[in-house]
Amino acid sequence: MISEFAYKERPDTLVLFDVDGTLTPARLTISDEVKFVLQALREKVVIGFVGGSDLSKQVEQLGATVLADFDYCFSENGLTAYRLGTELASQSFIDWIGEEEYNRFVVFVLKYLSSIELPKRRGTFLEFRNGMVNISPIGRNASVQERNEFEAYDKEHQVRAKFVQALKKEFSHLDLTYSIGGQISFDVFPTGWDKTYCLRHVESENFKEIHFFGDKTFEGGNDWEIYNDPRTIGHSVRSPEDTVRILRELFDL
Numbered sequence: 072m073i074s075e076f077a078y079k080e081r082p083d084t085l086v087l088f089d090v091d092g093t094l095t096p097a098r099l100t101i102s103d104e105v106k107f108v109l110q111a112l113r114e115k116v117v118i119g120f121v122g123g124s125d126l127s128k129q130v131e132q133l134g135a136t137v138l139a140d141f142d143y144c145f146s147e148n149g150l151t152a153y154r155l156g157t158e159l160a161s162q163s164f165i166d167w168i169g170e171e172e173y174n175r176f177v178v179f180v181l182k183y184l185s186s187i188e189l190p191k192r193r194g195t196f197l198e199f200r201n202g203m204v205n206i207s208p209i210g211r212n213a214s215v216q217e218r219n220e221f222e223a224y225d226k227e228h229q230v231r232a233k234f235v236q237a238l239k240k241e242f243s244h245l246d247l248t249y250s251i252g253g254q255i256s257f258d259v260f261p262t263g264w265d266k267t268y269c270l271r272h273v274e275s276e277n278f279k280e281i282h283f284f285g286d287k288t289f290e291g292g293n294d295w296e297i298y299n300d301p302r303t304i305g306h307s308v309r310s311p312e313d314t315v316r317i318l319r320e321l322f323d324l
């Protein structure tokens with residue numbers, strides 16, 4: 072069978088990108104320069120993104136045509152996955168954890184949130200997603216300015232780190248991973264459902280090379296596992312400009 076990727080110069084090479092800090096500044100939109108370089112890259116290799124956020128946020132950041140602009144779109148680490156605009160079968164967090172345990176978890180989170188000191192609170196403290204829950208002490212409705220304030224406050228007071236410790240203690244019987252990947256929140260998902268999860272969606276393509284670009288490649292960062300996975304060639308970047316520079320060098324763009 073002829074692959075849909077056969078027209079590319081290197082159809083056996085996949086290049087995957089983290090979103091925040093790699094293709095866009097954190098929670099902001101993609102620049103024309105990055106878009107242009109990705110278009111040129113897509114002529115040569117298969118491209119995809121793998122982000123922790125859900126698809127609606129990636130549409131805001133990468134554009135309304137995101138499903139058509141990338142060969143693979145992996146939201147929530149690949150728990151929501153698209154190949155050439157068609158959704159792939161996946162698993163869900165609620166099926167994994169079960170309603171009863173999830174209920175206990177949410178009650179604990181809400182009680183804990185109401186018991187801590189914080190200078191500001193906004194709304195949407197817990198976001199239920201397909202492959203994870205996202206918990207934010209200030210709330211996901213915070214503005215950019217409020218996000219920056221919370222991030223600075225959290226650095227000093229370790230609000231998220233302490234919250235994670237409390238959850239780990241209370242739910243030690245569940246094999247959950249807690250990942251502080253962004254500015255104001257942390258993600259909770261079954262261990263193993265980190266960004267390496269998306270690789271199972273591309274296994275049958277037998278890519279000879281899978282490159283991964285990410286900015287949180289340090290231990291504890293949400294790019295750490297896929298960056299270090301033996302199936303990928305990892306590239307650690309500091310910004311979208313850095314991503315562009317490495318792409319131009321590596322793929323002669």
Ligand code: M1P
Pocket residue numbers: 090091098122123124125128205252253254255256257258293
């Ligand atoms: O992609 C990194 C993280 O981006 C957001 O984090 P925050 O809102 O805290 O900056 C969230 O969507 C989070 O799930 C994601 O891991």
